[in-house]
Amino acid sequence: MKEVSGGVCAPKGFKAGGIWCGIKAGSQKRDLALIYSEQNCTAAAMFTANRVKAACVLVSQEHIAGGKLHAIIANSGNANACTGEAGLAAARRMAELAADEFALSPAHVAVASTGVIGVPLPIAAVENSIGALANSLQSDASGHAAALEAIMTTDTRMKGFSVEIEIGGVPVRLGGMVKGSGMIHPNMATMLCFITTDAAIDRELLDASLRSAVRRSFNRVTVDGDTSTNDTVIIMANGASGAPRITEGSPAYETFARALEDSCVKLARAMARDGEGATKLISVTVNGADDETGAEILAKSVAASSLVKAACFGADANWGRILCALGYAGVEFDPGRVNVRFKNAVGDTAGEIAVCANGGSIPFSEEQAKKILSGEEIEILVDVGAGNGSATVWGCDLTYDYVKINGDYRS
Secondary structure, three states, X not given: OEEOOOHHHOOOOEEEEEEOOOXXXXXXXXXXXXXXXXXXXXXXXXXXXXXXOOHHHHHHHHHHOOOEEEEXXXXXXXXXXXXXXXXXXXXXXXXXXXXXXXXXXXXXXXXXXXXXXXXXXXXXXXXXXXXXXXXXXXXXXXXXXXXHHHHOOOOOOOEEEEEEEEEOOEEEEEXXXXXXXXXXXXXXXXXXXXXXXXXXXXXXXXXXXXXXXXXXXXXXXXXXXXXXXXXXXXXXXXXXOOOOOEOOOOXXXXXXXXXXXXXXXXXXXXXXXXXXXXXXXXXXXXXXXXXXXXXXXXXHHHHHOHHHHHHHHOOXXXXXXXXXXXXXXXXXXXXXXXXXXXXXXXHHHOEEEEEXXXXXXXOOOHHHHHHHHOOOEEEEEEEOOXXXXXXXXXXXXXXXXXXXXXXXXXX
């Protein structure tokens, strides 16, 4: 697998674009995006597990049931959630508008929205701008960047990828973009993510590879413990590479699935690093659990702990908070066998230090620990001494700015 440029436009046959249409009053950033394939695509998706689902989620669930998509239209600045029948009508209208531009069936267009909940979507702004949106489509990195900007809200960094693998000796590409900074907590994926590929693959295999990738990437990210109403991950495969069709159990499927998972992990880490108000990426790895599921639950409990996150913000080696978070995770382990280390592999603050052994205190340099915890990428390494289960979860520190951002989010 090698990195290439282009994002969602890197695979053959895909275009993307983004414009400003005025969805959120007072904002001049791009707020309407389109991703389009010249060929109809095999498609798969996952959506929020929140019982309160945005209109775009309900409509896209209907459309993805057919397993085929030609395009995705998405907006920022308004979540179109908790907006009743008018919201559903607006989401369906967005699909119709995009479909009409390319003589498609609306059922082959997915819809996504992100922004403020409970505010009616100004669908007239979309209707007035759909022609300009279609004209903005580009088949290169500029199209990807415009579409990505148009789905960002409180994000401070663009988060995307594009890679190339070989299937049957033929180059195959995958590209993607993600937005997500707040309302992030594991429960099928807390963000908007759109992935394209020119691989030829059946819907069942595409769905299986997506679900596996999400489980070990986006479902292992936590910023603030809130799962959104709009979470959506969509992958479209148009087969335009000309590579042989990927079949179940083949080396080609393993190559494709691994590339998809690795790319989603990269996006997941980028989301955690860009958490609202965050100054640090925190990786929590739990080893020695009975199984991978138990390790994941334990790691999530630590990464989601407000006290652990605050301690990381203050570079305080308060390892007792880690054991506390392990203890209420609901997984059986022996507290007397727990070991904890802090690690940082980046720059002048790099280093590693053990702070707890066999569930108890050990002598360590507070000065060295503070230096390690002062870096931008911190690893919390835990061993519970029970088995071979291992998992890593990504989060961020809890800062003053998180409260500032969410205290006036609607303004």
